[in-house]
Amino acid sequence: MATSLNYTQHYTESQTDRLNLCLIHVEPDSSNNETKHRDRAPVLFIHGATFPTMLASGFEMGGTSWLKYLSSEGFDVWALDFLGYGCSDRYPEMQTSSAHGEQLGKAPSAAADIEAAVAYIQNHTAAKRVSLVSHSRGGIVAGLYASQYPENIEKLVFFAPLIERQNSLTDSVVRFFNIGRPDKVAYRDLDVSERLASFENDVPQGKSSVLASEMATAWPRLWLASDGSYEGALQPQPATGSVRAPAGYEDDFYNSWTGHGYVDFSKILSPTLIIRGSWDSITAAKDTAHMMKRLTATPFKKLVTIADATHVAHLEQGRFQLYSATADFLKKH
Secondary structure (H helix, E strand, C coil): CEEECCEEEEEEECCCCCCEEEEEEECCCCCCHHHHCCCCCCEEEECCCCCCHHHCCCCCECCECHHHHHHHCCCCEEEEECCCCCCCCCCHHHHCCCCECCCCCCHHHHHHHHHHHHHHHHHHHCCCCEEEEEECCHHHHHHHHHHHCHHHEEEEEEECCCCCCCCCCCHHHHHHHCCCCCCCECEEEEEHHHHHHHCCCCCCCCCCCCECHHHHCHHHHHHHHCCCCCCCCCCCCCCCCEEEEECHHHHHHHHHCCCCCCCCHHHCCCCEEEEEECCCCCCCHHHHHHHHHHCCCCCCEEEEEECCCCCCHHHECCHHHHHHHHHHHHHHC
């Protein structure tokens, strides 16, 4: 167990070839009176495609992060790095020079990562249930897990979820994630500059960037530093400026958006919050409206739209609207 500031790393064995999963933990802020609410379920964050927890919910802007914000509100906060990301182990295939092979980290295997993480948290805290907070592709995996094990879920938050569309791959989706290509590979080497530039795609013409200032400075450097794919590898690291990620998300998106989704919405039984940015063309308003209709078994569901925000609102100037909406829901519903 390693410690950095008030983030603690925990490790548990995955269901994949004895590879280790990493969970980041932030204990409830003891200075906040909210900490007395020990009956609250632990919160587990699920990151999206291509970059890990500490570049997402754990990325610090203005001295805090989404993880720390919920900790300050009295929650016991955890976050999972899927295999192939962040502080979790890399698939052995990611240490080879050839990317050809079965796509790594598809939704069913990623849902098994969540299963292992939830079991660890339950054992560590004695909690019966956890609340899941997911972003983007993480929503596919969180939704799949929640529909498989509804008894383990207290509440669900889907931020910019990419779960289901009705037979459509829009230009913005293909451009943002580079999916729909004929070549299926085990992993992708992602250009940091191109990925960062893609975050601006949905900002309307004539509007200024809404990204936090740290996105132009600390974020690219930390994303490059997060790539452990090449530790012990026989092959040299590719050109400076790329990060290697499992490519299973490409198959997840294609299946979910061409009528072959993973989530059985009739088995999601927990109170559910959906959040999207008003400028987000990747998770469009019609997508979240369709999802709301499909959630027929949940006792409570709510949709929140954040003004002047995109698919990466958690990395933008208006991020505190996202933080507070999440905390309010987890406290009250």
